[in-house]
Amino acid sequence: MKNLVTVEWLSDHLYDEKLVVVDCQFDLGNPSSGYESYLNGHIPGAVYANLEKDLSGEIGEHGGRHPLPDQEQLQHLVERLGIEPDSKVIAYDNQHSAMAARLWFLLGFAGHKQRAVLNGGIDAWRGEGLKIESKLPSVRASHYPISLDSSMIVSMNDVKQAQIEGRTIVDSRAPERYSGKEEPIDARAGHIPRAVNYFWKDNLTETQKWREPLERVGEIESGQEPIIYCGSGVTACVNILAFQEAGVHAKLYPGSYSDWISYSDNQVVTL
Missing domain, CATH: 3.40.250.10 (Rhodanese-like domain)
Structure with a gap:
């Protein structure tokens, strides 16, 4: 699977059985606004991942402002999002792919290969006049034992x-x-x-x-x-x-x- 997919590709595959779409909108200056934007309208079926709650670990004296999640936290995230070993995961945001690329990286770090970022993010999706919904999807949690790739x-x-x-x-x-x-x-x-x-x-x-x-x-x-x-x-x-x-x-x-x-x-x- 390519690292980037187009709006056209996602539109054609949106209802594929093994597809997982993740909304990663987040604003460092206003941490609650990303989830609010998600609630106001997201790509149909998309689940939400928060940079600081889901895509970052606990802050300590060292390790930086957004440490990587540990294996237990990353395991929980993957399973909460309903990601299975054969899932194709598409991440998007409205921040020049910064948060989506973070999830893309973390999934690779967790050993998941089939993941990509939506080229142009949700703005490109909206620009094509494609459907946006506000209802929360029903997600069946997965069971997916991950293995971290420290070589990354x-x-x-x-x-x-x-x-x-x-x-x-x-x-x-x-x-x-x-x-x-x-x-x-x-x-x-x-x-x-x-x-x-x-x-x-x-x-x-x-x-x-x-x-x-x-x-x-x-x-x-x-x-x-x-x-x-x-x-x-x-x-x-x-x-x-x-x-x-x-x-x-x-x-x-x-x-x-x-x-x-x-x-x-x-x-x-x-x-």
Whole structure:
């Protein structure tokens, strides 16, 4: 299954027996608004997943602002959503695929292969005049023992080793945050030393449609597995999906910049 599907594809397959559609709308500035938007109208049959309640784990001293869920939490999410081993899962949002890509990544981390993001999100669905409903779907919980794929992620110490080895480290945040000129969220401005800046939103157009894999992806040396981070491990997943579309297997630093700066002796760079 492809990592991205079109509105046309989803419309044609919406009532397939093994299809699971997940609404991931979420606004960091207004956490309750995503679920409210879902209740006001979603793709028929879609279930809801909340970034902070479902797609993130418990926050601690380290681990960043949106730690990955542990295996038990992820197991519960997969089964609550009714996902079975042969399910095709389509995730969407209205935030340039950031939350949908997070779920896409987490499902891969849980070992589920057949998952994709809706190209253009719910705005593209609405734009085609397709049906929207507000009623909550009836979901039969599944039983799906998952197995986490630790090869998809790296630790802070892995990032430090990558710095020594000269491996590519990608900062997915906006250029002004990467440079340290602006920092609206985290306590320290700047970026991880040796990181290059590939802004995650550059993967999409203003209408939230995905571009062809960026030419810069071709700059990665053949066989290398770049490390991707952002502020808290969410928008980095957009870059990971884009890299995968280009045939490059990238790894996520889950805690990302917010984890890196939680260690006082870790250096940051400003431009």
